[in-house]
Amino acid sequence: MNAALVAENIDKSFVTGSVRADVLRHLSVSVQAGELTLISGPSGCGKSTLLAILSGLLRPDSGRVFALGQELIRLRARELEYFRLQHTGFVFQGFNLFPALNAIEQVALPLGYLGFSHAAARRRAQTVLEEVGLGSRMTLRPAELSGGEKQRVAIARALAKEPQLLFADEPTSALDAANGQIIIDILHGIARTHRATVLCVSHDQRLISHADRVLAMEDGKILSDRRLRSVLREELL
Ligand SMILES: Nc1ncnc2c1ncn2[C@@H]1O[C@H](COP(=O)(O)OP(=O)(O)OP(=O)(O)O)[C@@H](O)[C@H]1O
Ligand SMILES: [Mg+2]
Numbered sequence: 001m002n003a004a005l006v007a008e009n010i011d012k013s014f015v016t017g018s019v020r021a022d023v024l025r026h027l028s029v030s031v032q033a034g035e036l037t038l039i040s041g042p043s044g045c046g047k048s049t050l051l052a053i054l055s056g057l058l059r060p061d062s063g064r065v066f067a068l069g070q071e072l073i074r075l076r077a078r079e080l081e082y083f084r085l086q087h088t089g090f091v092f093q094g095f096n097l098f099p100a101l102n103a104i105e106q107v108a109l110p111l112g113y114l115g116f117s118h119a120a121a122r123r124r125a126q127t128v129l130e131e132v133g134l135g136s137r138m139t140l141r142p143a144e145l146s147g148g149e150k151q152r153v154a155i156a157r158a159l160a161k162e163p164q165l166l167f168a169d170e171p172t173s174a175l176d177a178a179n180g181q182i183i184i185d186i187l188h189g190i191a192r193t194h195r196a197t198v199l200c201v202s203h204d205q206r207l208i209s210h211a212d213r214v215l216a217m218e219d220g221k222i223l224s225d226r227r228l229r230s231v232l233r234e235e236l237l
Helices: 047-054 077-087 103-111 118-131 149-160 178-192 205-210 228-235
Strands: 005-016 020-029 036-040 063-067 088-092 165-169 195-200 213-218 221-227
Touching: 005 047, 005 178, 020 047, 020 063, 036 047, 036 178, 036 205, 047 063, 047 165, 047 195, 077 088, 077 205, 088 149, 103 149, 118 149, 149 178, 165 178, 178 195, 178 205
Parallel strands: 036 195, 036 213, 088 165, 165 195
Antiparallel strands: 005 020, 005 063, 213 221
């Protein structure tokens, strides 16, 4: 099987004033479709930086990155922007919702950029909000939703365009246990039913036990790579 995401020998440093921080060092990894892959590791070890590089948001200083078979560095800025719009979805710890828009509008908005008509975007938004269990909450604004519900709106927004690549950076860390569990189950379901590649950064121990594969990072490197549920999955498939 071809990997959906591949990083080959990437390095990334940040220079602030006279201080240079080597954040990723000779890092190589590949991530498969249809799986929930989790990156764990201490604060500052480079997890968000790796996610940004694999999603094309940030360029490595050296090394190569392939997403869905495309070498990202070879794409022009416009092409990269369109690739990201079409194929990647993002979910963040802080939800990143627009305060003035209700749930349907939040989810429908990016579909407009992909050429959906207003009516088609709203229909798709409704379907996806139902899929994440928010069928009865569609006309509420962020201030009227709980943290868990807001995160489900953010996931629905990322999911609505049916991206092949879904990135989540600490999606459960602002949530209590019960809501965190709901989000984990939804992310898992996305990998399974949509055959998407779900790459998630988290410290959350509950998420770790639900992942298909766990990459432990430390100091800019991947220290261990464990596959947790592959046997069980093959039985299910
Ligand atoms: N744009 C930037 N400019 C300068 N330094 C940066 C930048 N982005 C990240 N860094 C530094 O790179 C290191 C790794 O940051 P990163 O955000 O990848 O860590 P992380 O593993 O996601 O941590 P956390 O768990 O706290 O989110 C940190 O020391 C950070 O200060
Ligand atoms: Mg981070």
